[in-house]
Amino acid sequence: MATPNYKKIYTDLLNSRHPDKKYKCESILSKKELNFIDVIQLNEIIFEKKSKEVLEMNQKYRSYDKNTIVEILKYQQNNELNNKEVANHFKMSRTTLLNWKKSGLFE
Structure with missing residues (x-):
């Protein structure tokens, strides 16, 4: 079973709906591959409350x-x-x- 391309998903999400938060996520998205903990961190940054x-x-x-x-x-x-x-x-x-x-x- 293939895993989702989280990097693309979150990049697209940031570009279209949350461009103001893109700079906070750059360090995580610059990684070659995202793991589960990176996905949790991205969710916390983008969807604060x-x-x-x-x-x-x-x-x-x-x-x-x-x-x-x-x-x-x-x-x-x-x-x-x-x-x-x-x-x-x-x-x-x-x-x-x-x-x-x-x-x-x-x-």
Whole structure:
């Protein structure tokens, strides 16, 4: 299954609807390939305020690939954060983090 071309999607979105925010996103969009964390950062920059319902809906349909999971767990380790702090930062469930760690696949 092919992944969406997030770089093109966000570049087009910035050009057509949010040209004033383009300069804030340049450093992320200059990367050769965007990962899941980059996509989250772009969403936060472009769509600053979200209602609680929109946030819940976005979280409900999120999925994480192996590289993203490893990156999130490395972020936790490098910043010496507990599960609650990481979950709040990435707007995800503490249970999800715990399950990833228990699986032992990402050590």
